[in-house]
Amino acid sequence: MGGPRRRMATTIAIIFLSLGLFFLLVAAIGMVRLPDVFARAHAVGLTDTMGAFFMLFGLAIYEGFSLNMLKILVVFSLLYLLNPVVTHATIRAALRAGVKPWMKGPS
């Protein structure tokens, strides 16, 4: 496991990966619990943003300053640019196909 520096980096990486896993788990639970496409898309948004962020951040710390850290940063910025576009396209397609959003109340 190398010196104390390396061990500390590994510990911090594990903490961040666990945080990311927590968000991924909650998003999966949301996928099951929420009532319709629109609400489920919000749960998936959790994966896209916080889940991916903590996972990639953990990996970047584990890698240390290297070429791979730079690549992780590139993946990270691309993810944050592309995810909203994909989510928006999916949801707009659902609405145009005539899916009625679930609303609260007696229905």
Add this chain to the structure above:
Amino acid sequence: MTGRILLKTALFFLIWMALSGKFNFLHLTIGLGLSLGIAWLNTWPLTGDKMRVSWVGVLTYVPWLFSRILASSIHMVRLILDPKLPIDPQLFGHQTSLPHHAAVVLLGNSITLTPGTITVEVSPNELTVHSIDPASSNDLLSGTLEKKVATVFPSQPRMKA
């Protein structure tokens, strides 16, 4: 025109070399070809109008948006894990008067990126937004988000829709 393409090619090629880390003939020729092609694609006009971006605005906007994303993620986790599932989804229109198409795109993307709100339809003047509960759309309805987006695209006249 040619100068711009060459400048962009050089920039992309530098990024390629930094990311690939390999300096043999095969990697360098592939990289050079791709850089040239992408630089050429980049000269195609996409929107047709010029825009000015304030980099100070970008550097303050990104961390602010990130803090909002973190806050609404935690709110979203609470909603999902709550045994009663207290969601109250709404679909509403939001009028916007941002100066530029790019600004509206940034606003729409920021809304979608924030868990709890999704942009469903976009036009230059209005966004249709789906939110999972009233608290999630606070930032948008109070106009905070729009003001922050406006700082990224400073002082430009409103273009025609």
